[in-house]
Amino acid sequence: MADHQFWMLDGCFWCKNMNVLIISNYFSPQESVGAQRPNAMCRYFSEEGDRVFVISTPKGTGALRAELGGGDVSVYSVGYWGSVQKIDLVDGRFDVKKNVKKNKLLSVLKGTHRRLKKNIFCNFLDPRSLWVPSAVRVARRLIMQFGIDLIISSSPAYPVHLVASRLKREFPKVFWSADYRDLWSGNPFFTGIDLFKNLEIKNEIACLRHADVITTVSHALADYLSQLHGKEAVVYTNGYESRDVKEKSESCVTSSGLPRKLVYTGAYIDHLYDIRPFLKALEMVSAHVKQSQLQVIFIGDNDAIKEKARQYPVAFSYIQFLGQVNREDALEAQVGADLLLFFGAQENGGKAIKGVVSGKIFEYMISRTEIMAIGTSSDMEVGKIIQELQAGACYENDSDLIAKRIFDLVRDGKKECHIDPLLLSSFRRDVITKKMRQDLISRMRDRDKVV
Numbered sequence: 473m474a475d476h477q478f479w480m481l482d483g484c485f486w487c488k489n490m491n492v493l494i495i496s497n498y499f500s501p502q503e504s505v506g507a508q509r510p511n512a513m514c515r516y517f518s519e520e521g522d523r524v525f526v527i528s529t530p531k532g533t534g535a536l537r538a539e540l541g542g543g544d545v546s547v548y549s550v551g552y553w554g555s556v557q558k559i560d561l562v563d564g565r566f567d568v569k570k571n572v573k574k575n576k577l578l579s580v581l582k583g584t585h586r587r588l589k590k591n592i593f594c595n596f597l598d599p600r601s602l603w604v605p606s607a608v609r610v611a612r613r614l615i616m617q618f619g620i621d622l623i624i625s626s627s628p629a630y631p632v633h634l635v636a637s638r639l640k641r642e643f644p645k646v647f648w649s650a651d652y653r654d655l656w657s658g659n660p661f662f663t664g665i666d667l668f669k670n671l672e673i674k675n676e677i678a679c680l681r682h683a684d685v686i687t688t689v690s691h692a693l694a695d696y697l698s699q700l701h702g703k704e705a706v707v708y709t710n711g712y713e714s715r716d717v718k719e720k721s722e723s724c725v726t727s728s729g730l731p732r733k734l735v736y737t738g739a740y741i742d743h744l745y746d747i748r749p750f751l752k753a754l755e756m757v758s759a760h761v762k763q764s765q766l767q768v769i770f771i772g773d774n775d776a777i778k779e780k781a782r783q784y785p786v787a788f789s790y791i792q793f794l795g796q797v798n799r800e801d802a803l804e805a806q807v808g809a810d811l812l813l814f815f816g817a818q819e820n821g822g823k824a825i826k827g828v829v830s831g832k833i834f835e836y837m838i839s840r841t842e843i844m845a846i847g848t849s850s851d852m853e854v855g856k857i858i859q860e861l862q863a864g865a866c867y868e869n870d871s872d873l874i875a876k877r878i879f880d881l882v883r884d885g886k887k888e889c890h891i892d893p894l895l896l897s898s899f900r901r902d903v904i905t906k907k908m909r910q911d912l913i914s915r916m917r918d919r920d921k922v923v
Contacts, residue, residue, distance in 0.1 A: 489521040490621040490913075493614060495607065495636055497600065497629040499528040499547070500540055501559075505738060505831040508901070509653055509689075509710060510626045511540065516905040518543025525614050527607050527635075529600075530557070548614075554606045586662075586741065594664030595656055596672040600629045607635045615643050622912060626651040633679050640682045647916045650680055652688040653710075658696060677701065685915055687908065690829045690853045708908045711899040712834040716803055731767040732882050734844075735809035737802045738832050742776035745815035746869065750846050751780065753874035754787035761882050766790055769809075771802055806839035810886040811877075812864070816848030816855070829854045834899055837863045840889050844877060861891050 496510035510526075518524045518540075526547040547559040589595060614620060623646055625636035633650050640648045657672040664672075677700065680686065686705040688694050697705040740747070754768070768791045770777055781788045797805075806812060814836060833854055836843050843864030848855045855866045867873050881887075897903070 490517075490523075491618050492517050492522050492524045492622045492624065493611060493620045494524060494526045494624045494626065495528075495611065495632045496526070496626040497529050497603075497632060498626075499526060499531075501531055505835070506628070506653065508713075508831050509651070510624075512711075512713070512901040512905045513624060513626070513908075514545055515540050515543070516902050517909055518545050520906065520909060522909075523618070525618070525620070527611055527614075529603060530555075548610055550603070550607050550610050552603045552606065554609070556606075556610055589662040589664065592664055592668065594662045594668045594672045595628075595630055595659060596664070596668045596675065598629060598631055601631045601634065604631050604634050604638070607632075608638050611635060611639055612642070615639065615646065620646055622647045622649065622916065624649045624651055626653065627656065628654055630656045630676075633676075633683075637679045637682060644682075647684050647912070647919065648682065649685050649687055649912055650683040652686065652693060652697060652705075655693060655696065658700070673700070684919065685912070692853060706911065708904050709899060710829055710831040710834055711901040711904050712838045714900050714902060716835070717838045730765050730882075731763075732765065732810045732886075733808065734766070734768045734811045734813055734878070734881075735771065735805050735841075736769070736774075736813040736815075737771040737806060737835075739773045740770070740777045740815070742780070744817055746847050747777055747780050747815065748784075749867075749869040749871045750813065750874055751784040751787040752871040753878060754790055755784055756871060756875040757878050757882075758786045758790075760879060763789055765882050766878070767792060768813075769794060769805070771795070771797055771805055803835065803839070806836060806841060809839070809841050811881055812836045812839065812841050812843050814843050814845045814848065814854075814858075814864075816845060816852060816866075829857065833857065837861060837891060837896060837899070840891060842887050842889050844874065846874065861895055863889055863891055 494510055494513055498506040499510050514524050514526055523544040527550055530549045530551055549557040549559055623636050625632040627633055636648050657676045680701050686697050687708055688705050689710050691707055694705040694707050771794045774793055781791055843858055845858055845864060845866045847869055848866045849868050850859055850866050858864050
């Protein structure tokens with residue numbers, strides 16, 4: 473093991489700095505919302521003095537750069553068939569600079585994969601399970617060489633928990649924290665058929681049997697996970713990076729005048745969201761609002777929106793698709809918007825759907841631009857957060873209300889959002905992640921006292 477700092481408590485010595493292994497498919501140099509939580513674990517654990525090792529899947533030479541801080545971090549890109557590349561960091565950033573061209577075939581395959589999961593397989597038989605043996609081999613070497621104290625597997629994708637489960641059985645003294653950003657079995661987005669639902673539940677229960685603690689992003693998800701696994705699930709919400717607030721306040725200019733800008737950033741997945749109420753609202757306001765007065769901008773991988781929008785030709789005439797941009801430009805667009813579009817998860821039944829709180833909502837909030845939450849009700853956790861911070865309003869699927877707000881925006885201009893800074897600061901990722909770290913250290917100490 474590496475040199476650690478220790479302190480005395482109850483007559484015993486306890487390790488203060490750890491060797492931590494994070495296993496996540498989503499990770500830097502990706503800059504998607506899904507990567508932000510494991511990125512934060514890496515950054516803030518290392519800032520506290522831990523040595524952090526990361527195992528993730530290959531991201532390609534053209535992935536975007538993402539800051540991870542200046543701590544002791546080693547990142548291993550593990551291929552599905554056993555290739556291993558240690559990624560170098562330069563001043564806390566990955567040394568990759570080229571742009572990625574969109575792979576149309578890969579997009580089609582991903583879309584087909586999602587449809588199969590939704591209609592048949594749920595999250596069972598995930599092809600990413602092929603990655604598990606390779607990841608286990610690399611992780612095993614790290615544990616034997618460096619003496620890992622803590623494993624954090626952060627899903628989706630859910631095979632990361634299969635990796636951690638195998639390691640925990642082989643190295644039972646290592647503490648395992650299984651982190652859920654979304655549900656595995658019982659996922660309302662991937663309902664599948666009963667045969668695979670039942671197999672998936674059994675697979676998850678068997679996998680998580682040896683987890684020392686389960687963590688997740690919302691209370692509704694925690695309730696489901698606690699009931700399923702018969703153990704406590706602890707909530708550490710998603711959040712925002714404080715440095716993003718500083719960058720935007722220094723570099724961005726607030727939108728003013730015409731055209732009014734409605735902006736959506738991020739991927740749009742057709743079976744998760746429903747854009748039709750918004751498109752209907754655009755057609756409703758078209759009689760009173762000229763194209764020169766209103767601009768709707770979609771940033772990200774939004775082919776599914778194009779297909780839907782073409783069915784509403786009048787609405788389509790207001791829309792621009794900018795494709796994928798880097799994170800800084802997306803954040804600037806959020807601040808420069810007059811209204812931000814947010815699409816809540818479709819109601820496919822089940823309490824857990826109401827507990828999904830996308831990290832995107834916190835990016836939106838720090839922009840202090842009003843949020844129009846479509847497909848979102850006030851009893852959903854994300855709706856409660858929006859209302860509590862007075863960051864916008866929930867419109868559910870009411871096209872009349874959506875159209876009225878758009879018309880008022882064009883007529884009266886942008887509405888300032890006066891978000892309580894103290895309440896907003898409670899969602900800072902550094903605060904949440906460092907609390908998570910301290911709680912995990914406490915649980916590790918308590919477990920070892922019992923042993």
